[in-house]
Amino acid sequence: MKFIADTNLGKLAKWLRILGYDTVSHRGKTDRDFLRKAQREGRVALTRKKDMAARQFSGKLVTVESDHVQEQLGEVMEKLSICADASRLFSICVRCNAALVAVGKEDVAGMVPAFVYDTQSAFRRCPSCRGIFWPGTHIDNAFNQLKTHIQRHHP
Ligand SMILES: [Zn+2]
Numbered sequence: 001m002k003f004i005a006d007t008n009l010g011k012l013a014k015w016l017r018i019l020g021y022d023t024v025s026h027r028g029k030t031d032r033d034f035l036r037k038a039q040r041e042g043r044v045a046l047t048r049k050k051d052m053a054a055r056q057f058s059g060k061l062v063t064v065e066s067d068h069v070q071e072q073l074g075e076v077m078e079k080l081s082i083c084a085d086a087s088r089l090f091s092i093c094v095r096c097n098a099a100l101v102a103v104g105k106e107d108v109a110g111m112v113p114a115f116v117y118d119t120q121s122a123f124r125r126c127p128s129c130r131g132i133f134w135p136g137t138h139i140d141n142a143f144n145q146l147k148t149h150i151q152r153h154h155p
Pocket of ligand 1: 093094095096097098126127128129130131
């Protein structure tokens with residue numbers, strides 16, 4: 001499943017990428033072009049604009065109600081029946097939405113902080129921005145919080 005998010009949903013787009021979903025952020029207005037792009041690329045359209053649902057659109061559209069990113073994520077996952085899957089974490093670059101490539105530990109020597117190098121074993125690189133990613137504790141914590149949050153509301 002792929003997504004396109006309107007300009008009001010930048011944080012949500014980031015989180016969907018963290019969860020491993022190909023998600024583009026639409027930079028222009030949330031208008032016909034937004035829907036056309038969604039349709040052309042087979043993406044689920046995510047918007048905060050309530051009137052978008054009334055537009056003629058044969059693709060899938062989710063109107064996001066909440067202002068808070070965790071709740072927004074919960075809404076999307078519930079409406080589309082998708083679940084957070086830890087094995088998909090860090091498969092997409094959070095910054096540029098490119099698919100990350102696994103790299104060997106020796107390839108990132110000197111490119112990540114020493115304590116990260118010493119404590120982590122799995123690294124991935126973005127072919128577009130060359131950023132290096134690894135599963136960090138802050139992401140693990142956020143992911144677990146998110147799972148707890150979603151499970152609490154949608155057991
Ligand atoms: Zn990147």
